[in-house]
Amino acid sequence: MLFKNKAKDTRKLVQSGNASLVLGTDLEVEKQIKMIHLTEEDLEIAKALQPFVEKNLAVLVERFYQNLENQPSLLHIINDHSSITRLKQTLTVHISEMFAGVINSHYFEKRKRIAHVHVKIGLQTKWYMCAFQDLLLSLITIIEESLTDREEIFQSVRSVTKILNLEQQLVLEAYDLETERLK
Amino acid sequence: MLFKNKAKDTRKLVQSGNASLVLGTDLEVEKQIKMIHLTEEDLEIAKALQPFVEKNLAVLVERFYQNLENQPSLLHIINDHSSITRLKQTLTVHISEMFAGVINSHYFEKRKRIAHVHVKIGLQTKWYMCAFQDLLLSLITIIEESLTDREEIFQSVRSVTKILNLEQQLVLEAYDLETERLK
Numbered sequence: 517m518l519f520k521n522k523a524k525d526t527r528k529l530v531q532s533g534n535a536s537l538v539l540g541t542d543l544e545v546e547k548q549i550k551m552i553h554l555t556e557e558d559l560e561i562a563k564a565l566q567p568f569v570e571k572n573l574a575v576l577v578e579r580f581y582q583n584l585e586n587q588p589s590l591l592h593i594i595n596d597h598s599s600i601t602r603l604k605q606t607l608t609v610h611i612s613e614m615f616a617g618v619i620n621s622h623y624f625e626k627r628k629r630i631a632h633v634h635v636k637i638g639l640q641t642k643w644y645m646c647a648f649q650d651l652l653l654s655l656i657t658i659i660e661e662s663l664t665d666r667e668e669i670f671q672s673v674r675s676v677t678k679i680l681n682l683e684q685q686l687v688l689e690a691y692d693l694e695t696e697r698l699k
Numbered sequence: 700m701l702f703k704n705k706a707k708d709t710r711k712l713v714q715s716g717n718a719s720l721v722l723g724t725d726l727e728v729e730k731q732i733k734m735i736h737l738t739e740e741d742l743e744i745a746k747a748l749q750p751f752v753e754k755n756l757a758v759l760v761e762r763f764y765q766n767l768e769n770q771p772s773l774l775h776i777i778n779d780h781s782s783i784t785r786l787k788q789t790l791t792v793h794i795s796e797m798f799a800g801v802i803n804s805h806y807f808e809k810r811k812r813i814a815h816v817h818v819k820i821g822l823q824t825k826w827y828m829c830a831f832q833d834l835l836l837s838l839i840t841i842i843e844e845s846l847t848d849r850e851e852i853f854q855s856v857r858s859v860t861k862i863l864n865l866e867q868q869l870v871l872e873a874y875d876l877e878t879e880r881l882k
């Protein structure tokens with residue numbers, strides 16, 4: 517990554533040593549991560565973005581649930597199984613964790629659980645993906661409002677899209693397996 | 700959109716009147732499009748980006764198929780059903796069309812056919828999604844190398860991610876329906 521080595525850059529976004537990518541023995545996941553070009557440096561960028569994300573999380577989460585009002589059936593699902601108030605807390609914690617810069621066995625377990633929960637409540641994958649796009653748009657706005665350096669902006673956009681893509685891959689695969697299992 | 704109205708901006712990226720969003724009678728898709736905040740203006744931005752994308756398409760497509768080498772089973776699928784040479788042409792046409800700024804019944808039909816073809820050849824959704832992320836990264840690089848105006852950059856990134864997200868939603872939903880049907 518270029519901007520880490522810019523000697524004159526005093527606003528250095530990324531500090532190395534803050535991230536951790538531990539894959540275990542799953543060779544498929546290793547290939548998935550390679551194919552999306554996700555490296556420990558992306559996790560360092562995520563970790564560097566975490567304070568900016570946390571500062572804007574309340575607005576992001578508010579917007580996330582407001583957006584679901586476009587499809588009233590989603591609100592019914594939520595009220596049948598949980599509540600907006602509870603889910604706002606769940607999502608706040610989850611998004612902050614997405615920017616912790618850590619991928620390990622706990623991370624993979626959690627994505628499986630998220631898939632199982634959403635299959636159980638009957639959330640179709642298309643709405644799950646719509647919600648992810650809304651999330652991404654909010655994160656892009658946070659980058660827009662927080663960063664000025666052109667290279668940092670592009671690196672951040674790249675890292676954020678990789679992290680969201682990996683999460684979607686893992687959750688949608690577990691979705692398919694769980695849907696299959698429940699037949 | 701702000702940058703369309705900047706009187707002093709002589710490098711105006713977007714010209715209105717070049718895009719078309721025709722939804723037909725599918726109310727679900729209408730809601731999906733609303734939830735990802737995709738509008739005709741995004742299609743205008745796509746159309747404005749099309750020449751930049753086309754100029755870099757050969758490199759993008761080359762990289763796309765090189766990336767599949769990370770997972771040799773994907774190359775086997777390709778050689779069993781087609782050839783890299785043929786698919787490079789298919790992908791070149793398809794990506795150019797993604798930036799045509801047009802969404803209509805033909806567009807929706809094509810996404811269904813893409814899903815059916817990929818189900819038939821046994822392509823797991825996770826590899827499809829990996830390939831999409833590689834595509835997105837290439838498109839981000841094209842934006843990085845083609846645009847200088849900060850606002851145009853962010854608008855372009857937003858529009859491109861929306862267009863890719865909609866395509867994934869449509870293809871993955873048709874994937875599920877087709878997998879179900881074939882059982």
Ligand code: HEM
Binds near residue numbers: 633634643647648651
């Ligand atoms: C970006 C997309 C989404 C993310 C990241 C997300 C994240 C989460 C997480 C982390 C949990 C807790 C899982 C656990 O127990 O460990 C959860 C549960 C839940 N989600 Fe989502 N979610 C998303 C989209 C949606 C949507 C669109 C709905 C609309 C119906 C929804 C409804 C629910 C409900 C009802 C639960 C709680 C179920 C229960 O407590 O039994 N989620 N979600």
Ligand code: HEM
Binds near residue numbers: 777
């Ligand atoms: C971003 C992801 C991808 C896009 C946008 C894409 C696009 C397309 C398109 C437009 C077609 C032609 C469909 C038609 O007949 O109308 C096609 C066919 C095909 N794709 Fe993909 N594809 C993607 C990922 C992949 C991957 C990862 C593989 C790896 C195995 C693959 C293998 C094939 C094969 C073998 C065919 C041709 C099948 C035949 O002619 O019978 N695709 N794809």
